[in-house]
Amino acid sequence: MFMFTKVKKLFLILLFLPIIESCGEKKSIVSEDIIDKELFSATLADIHLIESSIQTHSVSQRDSIAKALYEHVFRIHDIEESTFYLSMEYYGKRQDLLKEIYQEVSEILSEKENSIKKAKK
Numbered sequence: 001m002f003m004f005t006k007v008k009k010l011f012l013i014l015l016f017l018p019i020i021e022s023c024g025e026k027k028s029i030v031s032e033d034i035i036d037k038e039l040f041s042a043t044l045a046d047i048h049l050i051e052s053s054i055q056t057h058s059v060s061q062r063d064s065i066a067k068a069l070y071e072h073v074f075r076i077h078d079i080e081e082s083t084f085y086l087s088m089e090y091y092g093k094r095q096d097l098l099k100e101i102y103q104e105v106s107e108i109l110s111e112k113e114n115s116i117k118k119a120k121k
Contacts (some may be wrong), residue, residue: 004021017036019026029084033081033086033087034086034087034090034091035079035083035087036086036106037091037097037100038088038104039067039077040077040091040101041101041104041105041108041109042078043074043079043084044101044102044105045105045108045109045112046076047070047073048105049109049112050066050069050070050073050110051066053069054066054069080101
C-alpha cells in the first residue's frame with residue numbers, strides 16, 4: 001500500500017479523534033521513537049504542501065508522486081517513515097499536543113505563503 005493512502009487514512013482518523021476518547025493511560029514522556037513536536041510540525045507542514053500540490057495531478061499519478069515526495073521530505077528532515085507514523089499515532093492520541101503541533105504547522109505555512117507573496121512583489 002502506498003504512503004499516500006496510509007497518510008490519508010491517518011488524517012481521517014485524526015479528524016475523528018476528538019469524538020472518540022482514547023482508551024488507556026497517556027504518558028507524558030516522548031520516547032526516542034517519537035519525533036519531537038518541532039520537527040514533527042515542520043514535517044507535517046511539508047506533508048500538507050505535498051498533499052495540496054498533488055491535487056492537480058490525475059488520480060492515477062497521485063500515489064506515485066506522493067510516494068516520491070514523502071520519501072524526499074523524510075530524507076530532508078532525517079526521519080524514518082516508520083518513526084513518522086509512530087509519531088502520528090502518538091500525537092493523535094494526545095489532542096492537546098496535536099493542537100499545539102497544528103498551530104505551529106499553520107504558522108509555518110503562513111510564513112511560507114507570506115514569503116512567496118513578498119517574492120512576487
